[in-house]
Amino acid sequence: MTVVSVPDAGTSPAGLTRRTRVLRRLRRNPLAVVSFTVLAIAVLIAVLAPWIAPYSVEQTDFTNIFSPPGTPGHLLGTDDLGRDVLSRIMLGARASLEVGFLAVLTSLVVGVPLGLAAGYFGKLDAVIGRFTDLLLAFPFLILAVGLAAIRGASLGNAAVAIGIAQIPGVIRVIRSDTLRLKSLDFVAAAVVDGASDLWVLVRHILPNATSVILVQATVALPAAILAEAVLSFLGLGIQPPDPSLGTMLATAQQFATQAPWAATFPGLAIMVLALTFNVFGDALRDALDPKGDR
């Protein structure tokens, strides 16, 4: 992509591009490095889970029910059907990430164009504002309840419900960034130059809004992962026997006193995923903050 008229991409006195400076700041922040490493490992495990999980997720072993953690062959123990907890966590994490990415993608695909339009075209602002108000009135769980009633509970519907609930947040941040960029000289110059509105939006405003979009995505992703866990826990998301960290906890709840580990590790996995995304998101936001450009 050739971006000519992007002021942010100009070089600093040190002769470094903005991207290099952001990456350098990230590398110097130990929290960013640690969280990124953990995330990379988690994503790798999740992607490769079907091949590297020690057991198949549906493989039951009724002679080996509720084995405690550390049992030879079952590092994190087994559940009520003798299934390997570690293997199910690996595949559950995969499903969590899948729903998380799908939800965030949904919210960006709908929210970014609406946010750009609301910020750029004054006339559309009020209409899109009312649409945002309307979406906000339906919390994600209520949306999921409605969708489950109409279309049945599934991974896809959970992702859609979470994604729809995240659209207002996307519209808000993109709108305010568009308002800011619209008032800058280089946009005015492009307009004077005879550029169409669409051209200005796609070639000038959108590339400059990428850092805002990136930060929004890192905030939304852990929230979506937590939301998926809630929906699956309640039975409104991924359906058994498909592994999901939320459904694992729902089953484990019934046997919590016999097998506390089955109720502990899946939750810990959700927390580690969400925590590392949140830590990395914070670091990324700090690194992208122009106040640090010196």
Add this chain to the structure above:
Amino acid sequence: MPRYLLTRAWHSALTLVLATIVVFLGIRALPGDPALSLAGEDRSPEALAAIRAEYGLDQPMIVQFGRYVERALHGDFGTSIRTGLPVSDMIRTALPVTIELSALAILIATVLGVGAGVVAAVRRGRPAEWVANGLALIGLSVPHFWLGLLAILYLSVATGLFPASGFVPFTEDPIGNLHHIILPAVILGTGLAAIIMRQTRSAMLDSLSADYVRTAKAKGLSPRAVIGRHALRNSLIVVVTIVGLQLGGLISGAVVTESIFGLPGFGKMTIDAVFQRDYPVIQAVILLTATAYIVINFLVDLLYSVIDPRIRVAGEAA
């Protein structure tokens, strides 16, 4: 009434109408004949005909919608398929539980969040800030229903300090009521506390470097007075804003918390309704949640302009 509030009132009313239309169309989007969905077990032709007449399902859409709104305004949401009780009666028993749980959670979150936020801002760069920041990050990242599960497992079952589930109405036994609801309220409040903490911290950092705080310091006020009287007052706005914005999350959280702790509230009623395909209850729940969200956020805006006159002025200038 100032113009700003008039605009807000008009927007809220419009959103309410749109939300009602969405819910109404949602029921029509249910798979199959709505009369069948509403009838439940009794699917005799007579029962179906009675339902069609009652809901006006044989009438044009616009008439159906009019009748729907009229019934909703009278608090008539039909009869629950599962229990056979009027939906409005079920809501009347369930709602107080959820309101008590949420109010207590907001109270706990405010005390913890504002306290930790102030400490983090005042003790900037010290261990106290790192601890507060770390706790807030964990609060944002932990699945609360899992925290609830662990609390039941390690606090209720293991020590017997708290009941693991169940509920006693406040009017019957106030102490027993608090005993049952305090643990769920703490669990529900942790996520909100984390968000309030982070916002309070950054608002405090901003105001601590503001001119009026420097003036207050320069005229010899004690640090305690500066923080308490000047800087902290602004964080009140932060809390009010967040509670308004996070209301959706709070409602979702209450649903899960109630299911885990077996509290007979709005949330548990909702989840039971989904699995029983109790459509009259589901639509009432969705419509009421949306209404509550819109009305409470309007009230938050009202409160806002009372606390901070600048918002009123800025809104009128726009």
